[in-house]
Amino acid sequence: MRRILPRPLPHALSLLALSALIVGCGGAKEDTPTPPPPVQPGPLAVGFTSPVAANNVHDVASAIPLQVNVTINGNPAPNGTPVSLTTNSISASLAPTVPTTLGGAATSVLNSNVIGPVVVNATVTSTTHSANESLKLYIRPVRKPLELLVPAYFSAAKDSPWTTLVSGAKSYPDVKITAIMNPNGGVLTSTTTANTDLATAMASLKTANGKVVAYVSTLYGNGARSEADIKATIDKYLELYPTLDGFFIDEMASGSNRLAHYQAIYTYIKGKPRDPGVPALVVIGNPGIYPDQAYADATDALTTFEGTAAAFQALDPQQSSNTWVYSLANTSQAMLVHSASTCTAMQDSLKHANKARTNTGLVFTTDETSVRTVTKLPAYWIQLLGTVDAMNKGGTLPAC
Structure with a gap:
């Protein structure tokens, strides 16, 4: 007696339909942004590399570039590691206030509209550690000609x-x-x-x-x-x-x-x-x-x-x-x-x-x-x- 094998086509169509249904529900979108990686556990170190200590006096209302380096276990922090920046002056602004690292460094810009000292704090935390560093700057009146x-x-x-x-x-x-x-x-x-x-x-x-x-x-x-x-x-x-x-x-x-x-x-x-x-x-x-x-x-x-x-x-x-x-x-x-x-x-x-x-x-x-x-x-x-x-x-x- 000849055996009749089942047709595979309907089953394949069912799989295609199921895949379409999953895609239609948003389960496989390729443009979904990748969230930043969590800060890995390990000893943290954070330090300002710009401006350097010898360049800590700036004119009022001028843009002052900041750069903060972050390491974890002695290695550059993964890209996207957030650094929280704050100042002790309500007249100073930071943009952004929470920059993220690229190649172990995060950058921001400080601007102060008031003459006097300004302290900027940088903080990085992980599930096991925390590190912070402070930078003191002096804001002077706009330079006049010699x-x-x-x-x-x-x-x-x-x-x-x-x-x-x-x-x-x-x-x-x-x-x-x-x-x-x-x-x-x-x-x-x-x-x-x-x-x-x-x-x-x-x-x-x-x-x-x-x-x-x-x-x-x-x-x-x-x-x-x-x-x-x-x-x-x-x-x-x-x-x-x-x-x-x-x-x-x-x-x-x-x-x-x-x-x-x-x-x-x-x-x-x-x-x-x-x-x-x-x-x-x-x-x-x-x-x-x-x-x-x-x-x-x-x-x-x-x-x-x-x-x-x-x-x-x-x-x-x-x-x-x-x-x-x-x-x-x-x-x-x-x-x-x-x-x-x-x-x-x-x-x-x-x-x-x-x-x-x-x-x-x-x-x-x-x-x-x-x-x-x-x-x-x-x-x-x-x-x-x-x-x-x-x-x-x-x-x-x-x-x-």
Whole structure:
């Protein structure tokens, strides 16, 4: 008897129908996104790799790129590992707040609209471990262009360095120059007549958009020069040179025990009447080091460094716990550098001043061995002007 085998076709059709039904129910969609892998158990390590520690000062309202590296068991974390970022400031924002890793690194951008310190925290957790790291940044006012503060203690006679000073100001009109005049060693109580050469030089510099402040000796507020004597010198300066733009208060103390003395001088100068439309008199103090923070309220600018070019390269406000300078505009700090014997040394000093971490906007270097006895402009005067101009404009520095 012949056996009749069952047909396979209906069964195959049934399987096809069942497959279609499964697909129709969404059981085999190919475009379903793959969820990020869970953080694997194991020892975690997290650390900021950008910005680096030396670059922890930034302008307000600027975008600050952040990068956080994550390792698990010493190896880069799997792609997609989430990193939670937070800050201690309600005025700072992060985008994104929970970046995920790629090649072991997660990136975000910080922006702060308020001047002051900001701490960013990064946290990574797994089923067995947790790790976190903090980064402290300082937000400063937006950088202003560098300006020159020139100790013009030399003669103002015909063809003197004042002539070169004025000529340079005309050649670089975009570089602001403030000259410090010093006709009598900072004491004018017994002087009755103006130095006509100096008055002429002052007028020429001001015509070239420069400014002139007068040197005042204070002998560190130790009582050797009384407050009354200092005020008398200020009055005499304004009597003899009425177009002055302000005063350079030299030999300024730095401790809080002398603060009241300098606050009184500052208030006295600021109280001097000015014609309508004429800016108030400027007060630049020179302790030559970082003083007590309150001195910033007794001046418009502080000379926080006076010394050699070599020593200036080591200057770091953070190493001396003077981060309060980041609350001030860079033009609220000055440096007077001597013994910058070459053009290259001058440019290195200006580069250091221009760093956000140094935050110094009033600058001067000389190839002489002291700024207290300056007798001439440095041999690289034109390159000094050109260097400031190029730094302000983001151009190529002049050749040395």
